[in-house]
Amino acid sequence: MSAQGHIVRHHRWLSVVLLAIALLIPTATAFAGPPSPLTPASTEATIIRDLYAVVFWIAVGVFVIVEGLLVYSVIRFRRQHPEEVPVQLHGSTPVEVAWTIAPAIIVAVLMLLTLRSMRTLYQIPSGTIQVEVIGHQWWWEFRYPDLGITTANELHIPVGEMVRLRIESVDVIHSFWVPELGGKTDAIPGHTNTTAIQAMKAGRYHGQCAEFCGAQHAQMRIEVVASPPAAFQQWVENQKAAAAAPSDEAARRGQQAFMSSACIGCHTIAGTPAQGKIGPDLTHFASRRTFAGASFETAPQNLAAWIRDPQALKPGTLMPKVDLSEEQINDIVAYLLSLK
């Protein structure tokens, strides 16, 4: 219990330091704060932050002692006379043995602390929801095989529950990382890595590909949406439903334009002729707050600009510029935004 109290005290200090840092940061707009490993929102990320909190203060202690000795000797032993010859001390075995043992002890303590937290990390219970996380240049595909859902860039999870992730890649190596919810796991072609994600409170958590993966590595972002079980269930039902039929004239024209253009070669919209597998599944496109690797907000003008010339917004993206008239673009935007 006392050890627990000790750690809690460390956290308070860490929070003060973080708060001081945060105060210097211009007010965030899209997110509550930086996607920092130091503001954990899951059990795993909290265990890692707690370990860091202890390590941080050990590091500060080592830093202060060693730099202190250095600064002291630099000030204290300045040359006084040009002819001064100090005592010619060649060494001292007992002293040197002592300062060989001292770092060895500190390092041993760190190892034990780490092994202790590694034992408790990522104990994945059976019978949890499973999601296949598939890295693509430069977006994320999320498949829920048990629920029959495929979506992109926004990973929905129920609050409190641990969700098992199977991490894969179809092209180069990526790395799945949502700092507030835990450490990163690489997505490597031919290797399936398993990890788990969980959020203690509802919210949107920002993440990003962490392994350099080519031209648009910077805009391969992730949003994790953690919602209360009922809201999650509602989301699941919505995602399982077939794509909404276009309700107004523009959307209907947009659907026609979409189905008769190159779009269907890459994108799937369930229940329509569009069955492409290269780009993100668009069946419930408008239910997502962002698009193109969670880089742009799903808004009519953003979407129109994107369809008009994807290379202008995200140079290097694999989505080609498709020859469409302005009317067609606006209609396709209307159609896509109807796919709730």
Add this chain to the structure above:
Amino acid sequence: MATITEALPLTKQAPQTGIMSWVTTVDHKRIGILYTSTAFAFFLLGGLMALIMRVQLTQSNLKVLSPELYNQLFTMHGTTMIFLFVIPITVGLANYFVPLMIGARDMAFPRLNALGYWLILFAGLVMYSGFLTGDVAAAGWTGYTPLSELRFSANRGIDLWIVGLLLLGASSIMGAINFLVTVWRLRAPGMTINRLPLFVWATVVTSIMVLFATPMLTVGLITLLLDRQFGTGFFALEQGGDPLLWQHLFWFYSHPAVYIMILPAMGIISEVLPVFSRKPIFGYSFVAWSSVAIGFLGFLVWAHHMFATGISQGVNTFFMIASMTIAVPTGVKIFNWIATLWGGSLNFKPPLYFAIGFLSMFIIGGITGVMLAIVPFDWQVHDTYFVVGHLHYVLFGGSVFGIFAGLYYWLPKMSGRLLDERLGKLHFWLMLLGFNLTFFPFHLLGLLGMPRRVYTYGSGLGWDLWNLISTIGSFLVGLAVLVFVYNFTVSIVLRRGAVAGPDPWEGHTLEWATSSPPPPYNFETIPGVHSRRPLWDQRHPRIAAETELAYE
């Protein structure tokens, strides 16, 4: 029997001055100067690339550079600073000073030595030639497969990068063999292993590491080249290869490469601190053997770059323990260096400033290195700016400050002129300030979730302020380097610096026993050595007789 009194005739008179004398030289000192100046030119290029990148990252969503160009720049910045600057400049200093320090007339294989240098220059030109056509590698200095495979990196940049690195690897191996044979065979009488200057010790350990590590990188590079050019599938999943194999081959070389870059700087520090403290190094044997320990352990830690790749927890734990263990011999060195200053009579000249700069900054890099070995913490900060901060505290705060200590210490020997002291101190303070402003915020950015190798970042993530501070700091570093270039130009190129004389610092080791610059044959007569500090003993015969000999 007649005694030969005339010089033996040369088979062909080699040019003594002019450009041809530099092209054809096999003198270790001239080759050392070629290495050092070429490496420094690449340092300026690599630094320029860094400044351009910093401009792009000053604020969120800037469009100064295209993603393609940004990715090329960080790839070439890393490649340049590691392979074309830090490694060759330490090889250059070793080339110049190892033979002098051990009392030899040249390296064991002078022609091989010259070849080693020319390979470096050509390797650099090969890699940079891509800028003429836009074919520049853009897969990071780590060149991870499958991104670096033809399918994902279609332009010729990666091929030029591979060929360049292969040439550099060949050069490194030649240099390593040459240093080992030189130290083994050409030591002056009395220069026992136990009396070798610590910079020579560092060069020996570094050379052994180069010999064992470089072939692994060469294997990786050749197989990648075969994949790209001849369609083999060593790293291609579709052909039964494994993309992860590259990471093992690459890091088996590239982690030891960190020690290949830091050990020579540690060697420089171990020369500078005693001379400017007027004391012997504290614990010669501990300092020497801790280099050996670091060199050995350096081969057992490569997978700490791969904690997030899904290797088993048992393997992760092994590499964590090995990585942390390196902190022990490293800590020993730091304590011994501080103890060398302790009780000394510190002579505050630019070499000492930079040596202390090395110490104070390297301590930070060492501490964050131990933190990164902690597997779960690494899962969070791996591939973030925290790592970029750490590596710059080791390689810039450590190696580069150490290299500048070496340059201020030895350039007077190489040129015969002293650099201006006040400009040297200005250089130091600007660089220390700029360095910390640039790289300390990187740790915070990593802890705020910013991944590395991103050409831009969104607003509202709380990363703008620290990036702005970092960019300002980076230009201070640029200014500091310009102060050095100015000082060098005025003091040495225009020869307005004070005349150095043979021994401006009251040095301890044999390079100070000859003129500045030394004659082609180094020493008129090969000096005899009776202790670790032959020159100090000459100046202080009485104290030497009492203490020095008792300590071997």
